[in-house]
Amino acid sequence: MVRNKVFSLLGLAARSRNVVSGEFATEKAVKDGKACLVIVSAEASDNTKKMFQNMCSFYEVPFRLYGGKEELGHCIGKEMRASLAVTNEGFASNIIKNLECEDN
Secondary structure: OHHHHHHHHHHHHHHOOOEEEOHHHHHHHHHOOOOOEEEEOOOOOHHHHHHHHHHHHHHOOOEEEOOOHHHHHHHOOOOOOOEEEEOOHHHHHHHHHHHHHHHO
């Protein structure tokens, strides 16, 4: 149930233009200080995961590995996506809260 909640929150964030996706746009959002949360697909290459993990820790942006490329793309109305950034603080904290519920 929580899994669907995370994806529906991502969908809402995307519809309200608070999500950027794709490696280049996600990286730009982090470096411009616009990203409030970065989500990278668990299916992404190790290289991609490591790059975003390091970048997010350097820029102090919350980072999560979550979902498949297909799921991430689908919930924001796009093709497969390996990475995305949430650019709204409210959506980001709500999604993080739901991800933590899922971990427990």
